[in-house]
Amino acid sequence: xxxSTNTPAHHTSTIGSIGAPSRRNTELALLLFAVVIPxxxxxxxxxxxxxxxxxxxLGYGLGLGLLAGVGHxxxxxxxxxxxxxxxxxxxxxxxxxxxxxxxLDQSPxxxxxxxxxxxxxxxxxxxxxxxxxxxxxxxAVIIVFLKDHRIxxxxxxxxxxxxxxxxxxxxxxxAVNGAKIWISIGGFTIQPGEFAKIIxxxxxxxxxxxxxxxxxLASRRFMGLYLPRGRDLGPILTVWAMSLxxxxxxxxxxxxxxxxxxxVVVLYVxxxxxxxxxxxxxxxxxxxxGVASFEPHVxxxxxxxxxxxxxxxxxxxxxxxxxxxxxxxGGTLGTGLGQGNSDLIGFAANSDFxxxxxxxxxxxxxxxxxxxxxxxxxxxxxxxxxxxxxxxGKLLAVGLSSAFAIQVFVVAGGVMGLIPLSGxxxxxxxxxxSSVIANWALIGILIRISDTARRPAPAPAANPDAxxxxxxxx
Amino acid sequence: MNKxxxxxxxxxxLLVLSLLIRDNWLQYVKADSLKTNAxxxxxxxxxxxxxxGNIIVDGKSVTGSKDTSSSDFKYKRTYTxxxxxxxxxxxxxxxxxxxxxxxxxxxILTGNxxxxxxxxxxxxxxxxxxxxxxxxxxxNEAAQKAAWSGLEKQGGKGAxxxxxxxxxxxxxxxxxxxxxxxxxxGNSTSTDSKAWQKLQKKYDPDDPMLNRALRETYPPGSTxxxxxxxxxxxxxxxxxxxxxxxxxxxxxxxxxxxxLKNEGNIPCKNATLREALRVSCNSVFGKIGAxxxxxxxxxxxxxxxxxxxxxxxxxxxxxVFSDNMNSSQTALSSIxxxxxxxxxxxxxxxxxxVANDGKLMKPYMVDKLQSSNLxxxxxxxxxxxxxxxxxxxxxxxxxxxxxxxxxxxxxxAQISGATVGGKTGxxxxxxxxxENPYAWFLSYAKLADGSSPVAVAVVIEDSSANRDDxxxxxxxxxxxxxxxxxxxxxxx
Numbered sequence: 001x002x003x004s005t006n007t008p009a010h011h012t013s014t015i016g017s018i019g020a021p022s023r024r025n026t027e028l029a030l031l032l033f034a035v036v037i038p039x040x041x042x043x044x045x046x047x048x049x050x051x052x053x054x055x056x057x058l059g060y061g062l063g064l065g066l067l068a069g070v071g072h073x074x075x076x077x078x079x080x081x082x083x084x085x086x087x088x089x090x091x092x093x094x095x096x097x098x099x100x101x102x103x104l105d106q107s108p109x110x111x112x113x114x115x116x117x118x119x120x121x122x123x124x125x126x127x128x129x130x131x132x133x134x135x136x137x138x139x140a141v142i143i144v145f146l147k148d149h150r151i152x153x154x155x156x157x158x159x160x161x162x163x164x165x166x167x168x169x170x171x172x173x174x175a176v177n178g179a180k181i182w183i184s185i186g187g188f189t190i191q192p193g194e195f196a197k198i199i200x201x202x203x204x205x206x207x208x209x210x211x212x213x214x215x216x217l218a219s220r221r222f223m224g225l226y227l228p229r230g231r232d233l234g235p236i237l238t239v240w241a242m243s244l245x246x247x248x249x250x251x252x253x254x255x256x257x258x259x260x261x262x263x264v265v266v267l268y269v270x271x272x273x274x275x276x277x278x279x280x281x282x283x284x285x286x287x288x289x290g291v292a293s294f295e296p297h298v299x300x301x302x303x304x305x306x307x308x309x310x311x312x313x314x315x316x317x318x319x320x321x322x323x324x325x326x327x328x329x330g331g332t333l334g335t336g337l338g339q340g341n342s343d344l345i346g347f348a349a350n351s352d353f354x355x356x357x358x359x360x361x362x363x364x365x366x367x368x369x370x371x372x373x374x375x376x377x378x379x380x381x382x383x384x385x386x387x388x389x390x391x392x393g394k395l396l397a398v399g400l401s402s403a404f405a406i407q408v409f410v411v412a413g414g415v416m417g418l419i420p421l422s423g424x425x426x427x428x429x430x431x432x433x434s435s436v437i438a439n440w441a442l443i444g445i446l447i448r449i450s451d452t453a454r455r456p457a458p459a460p461a462a463n464p465d466a467x468x469x470x471x472x473x474x
Numbered sequence: 475m476n477k478x479x480x481x482x483x484x485x486x487x488l489l490v491l492s493l494l495i496r497d498n499w500l501q502y503v504k505a506d507s508l509k510t511n512a513x514x515x516x517x518x519x520x521x522x523x524x525x526x527g528n529i530i531v532d533g534k535s536v537t538g539s540k541d542t543s544s545s546d547f548k549y550k551r552t553y554t555x556x557x558x559x560x561x562x563x564x565x566x567x568x569x570x571x572x573x574x575x576x577x578x579x580x581x582i583l584t585g586n587x588x589x590x591x592x593x594x595x596x597x598x599x600x601x602x603x604x605x606x607x608x609x610x611x612x613x614n615e616a617a618q619k620a621a622w623s624g625l626e627k628q629g630g631k632g633a634x635x636x637x638x639x640x641x642x643x644x645x646x647x648x649x650x651x652x653x654x655x656x657x658x659x660g661n662s663t664s665t666d667s668k669a670w671q672k673l674q675k676k677y678d679p680d681d682p683m684l685n686r687a688l689r690e691t692y693p694p695g696s697t698x699x700x701x702x703x704x705x706x707x708x709x710x711x712x713x714x715x716x717x718x719x720x721x722x723x724x725x726x727x728x729x730x731x732x733x734l735k736n737e738g739n740i741p742c743k744n745a746t747l748r749e750a751l752r753v754s755c756n757s758v759f760g761k762i763g764a765x766x767x768x769x770x771x772x773x774x775x776x777x778x779x780x781x782x783x784x785x786x787x788x789x790x791x792x793x794v795f796s797d798n799m800n801s802s803q804t805a806l807s808s809i810x811x812x813x814x815x816x817x818x819x820x821x822x823x824x825x826x827x828v829a830n831d832g833k834l835m836k837p838y839m840v841d842k843l844q845s846s847n848l849x850x851x852x853x854x855x856x857x858x859x860x861x862x863x864x865x866x867x868x869x870x871x872x873x874x875x876x877x878x879x880x881x882x883x884x885x886x887a888q889i890s891g892a893t894v895g896g897k898t899g900x901x902x903x904x905x906x907x908x909e910n911p912y913a914w915f916l917s918y919a920k921l922a923d924g925s926s927p928v929a930v931a932v933v934i935e936d937s938s939a940n941r942d943d944x945x946x947x948x949x950x951x952x953x954x955x956x957x958x959x960x961x962x963x964x965x966x
Contacts, residue, residue, distance in 0.1 A: 371490055
């Protein structure tokens with residue numbers, strides 16, 4: 001993109017100029033904090049619950065440190081100019097998530113619940129540590145083998161097919177807790193939506209990069225808006241229909257919102273036409289109201305959101321009420337790690353509702369800090385998009401970042417009662433293999449794009465006129 | 475492409491901002507209401523996380539805490555003589571919340587009260603477990619036992635309230651039938667919930683959880699004549715107990731052709747106040763009420779505490795004396811019929827004001843609040859509520875009430891070694907008075923030194939005995955007597 005090179009450098013600090021520092025040491029220093037903070041949190045939980053420093057502290061600290069170290073070395077070697085904040089932020093969130101999952105493993109209430117429901121209780125934290133290791137491994141594979149993100153562009157249409165398969169697959173598996181978002185293969189359950197999020201972003205970016213001129217230019221002006229031609233409406237209608245089908249057949253509000261929202265964002269950035277946003281909002285509004293009028297599962301969710309404390313909703317499920325009371329009971333400073341009663345939520349306390357534990361035990365202060373960490377990841381992602389030199393990279397980076405932002409909004413908004421609840425998980429902190437692995441992959445791709453964007457341009461060839469020019473250096 | 479990108483950055487920022495705002499709303503603005511929400515189990519979890527402070531009577535606690543091995547609620551409330559003390563303590567149940575003192579003084583009992591903040595902080599620093607403070611009541615164990623066993627023996631529904639006239643301390647507060655708060659103190663669905671359900675009015679028509687001493691109003695019947703007599707004296711309608719009143723017999727109520735009848739053939743024609751109270755003349759006191767008029771009667775009743783809830787601190791229902799009545803309605807109301815209704819506490823207050831030379835003290839049952847190491851945090855000081863009658867008139871009324879016990883309807887309340895003043899009552903109720911009447915007795919005892927240590931009101935409802943036998947003097951007076959004796963004995 002020509003515009004990015006025209007932008008003055010001080011607007012976007014990540015834009016590479018010749019001789020830009022790699023910032024790898026900054027990353028290392030931040031990573032140190034990202035490991036030390038969760039280690040202290042881990043000790044804090046142990047002290048609060050048993051009064052002793054937990055015996056697993058060393059193992060946990062070494063494990064997290066090892067993961068962070070591997071991530072850092074891979075980035076240092078293969079993506080030297082990558083954004084220095086993304087890896088530490090993801091590590092910190094992942095580490096805090098592990099601590100809180102471990103803390104909920106210690107809850108007698110949840111242990112009892114698991115025993116009475118499934119006959120046995122098994123702690124989730126070790127599994128989550130394994131998933132995190134797999135996530136980092138996947139992250140490393142992406143950084144090492146994906147030399148240039150533009151390679152992904154070649155797989156635009158394959159991505160479409162793969163993401164369709166991933167999205168449709170859960171329909172053929174039984175619903176878990178009212179939402180069809182799972183597939184199970186040989187004892188493993190996978191949430192394909194988490195992976196589909198990344199793959200579909202590749203499709204959207206590849207597709208719209210090619211079609212954007214047609215979509216942007218061939219339009220009529222009407223009431224200050226550029227109206228697209230009828231046949232150009234095809235793609236957005238298709239994605240809209242897809243997301244409605246997800247909502248109807250998989251009864252998953254969150255995934256549906258995520259895909260449509262991401263598409264509208266990428267479409268808007270690709271065409272620079274505000275009209276698409278207006279169309280997107282109108283269509284999602286109409287779709288949501290339309291589906292809610294006949295789909296009982298969606299109606300239930302909306303009703304539970306509007307009246308979480310009504311006896312009828314409480315009799316069905318007290319999740320939202322429990323989550324809200326968890327947040328409220330935390331107050332400004334929280335009860336302190338290990339000292340709350342967020343385990344009263346029971347079901348999905350360490351996955352969909354893990355944010356409520358942060359709310360109760362770390363309080364308003366802690367939750368705002370966590371939300372800002374997420375906000376920082378998103379803004380680093382969008383900065384990467386700004387800095388990227390190729391349109392595909394821009395679209396992919398903004399697609400992934402906005403998907404991440406929408407996911408955080410949908411989950412946190414759901415558990416805090418801002419919007420109806422949906423079955424998605426908080427990136428990095430929630431328990432779940434699919435989620436943690438997919439999000440590490442997402443960070444991996446963003447790091448790859450940012451590395452390409454910040455990498456210094458090759459030195460220009462010697463110019464015979466160079467002698468004539470005096471370069472003044474401060 | 476960079477302009478839309480910047481806008482998307484802004485959009486993502488707004489998403490995060492809206493989450494931040496929502497979080498502030500939830501964890502700052504709404505935090506307290508969510509924290510104390512009735513559905514929030516943390517409230518009871520915290521309430522039972524440490525041994526609860528105790529409710530103390532005469533230096534002994536009538537409550538306790540039992541260490542259970544339940545994961546949610548560590549300690550469970552226990553009660554000694556639960557049914558007897560239930561009208562005082564109320565209940566504290568893991569599953570069903572708390573009421574009365576257990577609820578009103580919950581802050582002290584759990585140790586969360588702001589007044590314990592300094593001590594709690596100190597305990598936190600020194601690593602001591604937080605513990606609740608005690609609520610020391612004004613009750614007298616012997617009097618309560620006398621009241622409870624009297625009601626129990628009698629078997630019908632009823633209530634007893636005894637007060638210390640000079641301070642307003644509640645000495646006995648019994649209600650029958652009662653319930654054992656230990657039976658549903660836990661949260662087991664098999665035992666506690668069943669016990670709770672069985673006590674609800676739906677399943678037990680006797681409504682054992684109703685605190686009849688404070689929350690039930692009964693027509694006071696003839697006992698209200700004490701109020702009417704003080705209105706007559708205070709308004710100078712008559713100024714002595716022993717001058718003849720202007721009382722025709724039969725007395726036809728003004729504006730009607732109905733005669734206000736007396737019970738049996740008693741000497742009420744132009745009777746003196748003393749004589750009229752002794753034999754309980756409806757005609758005399760009905761006419762006094764009609765002569766004084768609604769407004770003056772209401773004013774006097776209000777001075778005795780009618781028309782207002784009392785906070786002991788457990789709330790009592792307001793007793794009723796109506797406004798805007800015509801002459802005949804006022805006449806009927808003045809003998810404790812028509813709309814007039816009083817709680818047993820109210821009638822005990824009437825007796826205590828007369829005994830305390832006309833001064834009505836505010837009734838209270840919490841003497842002091844203590845921290846867990848028995849330091850006093852708050853002490854209740856006796857408080858004068860009003861002066862329904864002058865000291866001179868109070869003495870006139872006392873001598874009249876003493877005559878009732880000496881040689882009138884209340885002879886069964888006589889105590890050797892003490893002067894007792896009282897008034898019986900048999901209030902009619904039901905359509906055409908078809909149901910068994912309520913038997914009332916209110917009285918006070920005076921010692922040789924002139925001090926009056928106790929005033930008491932007893933009501934027995936729905937007695938299954940033959941209705942002719944029901945009279946305040948027969949059923950209620952013996953209970954009042956044993957309560958007064960218990961107080962007098964405990965003073966020795």
